[in-house]
Amino acid sequence: MSLSLVLALLWLVIANVIAMFPSKDAHWRNAYVLIGIGVPLLGWVWWQNGFWIALIVLIAAMSVLRWPVIYLTRWVKGFFG
Numbered sequence: 640m641s642l643s644l645v646l647a648l649l650w651l652v653i654a655n656v657i658a659m660f661p662s663k664d665a666h667w668r669n670a671y672v673l674i675g676i677g678v679p680l681l682g683w684v685w686w687q688n689g690f691w692i693a694l695i696v697l698i699a700a701m702s703v704l705r706w707p708v709i710y711l712t713r714w715v716k717g718f719f720g
Contacts, residue, residue, distance in 0.1 A: 643683040647696045670707050677704075695697045696712055 650673070657669050677700055685693035701708050 641684075641687045643680065643687045644692065644696075647680055650680055651699055651703060654700075655681050658703070665706075670704055673704060674707065 654673050657673070658666065662669065681697060681700065683694060684696050
């Protein structure tokens with residue numbers, strides 16, 4: 640298993656552990672940090688392992704950070720619709 644994939648799986652575990660703790664801002668500050676780390680990590684996974692593995696990692700990350708994805712989808716619909 641490549642280093643990028645190991646780090647992506649570690650990112651997923653850390654994101655799930657962070658979600659277990661209470662937060663005053665509904666975890667948005669943590670989500671920004673996780674997104675900032677996760678996007679370059681996803682690019683690295685794509686570069687080392689290919690499109691399909693990166694797509695699986697992206698879907699797993701989107702399941703963990705679902706509210707930023709929901710708000711982004713609403714913003715895009717409002718922007719174009």
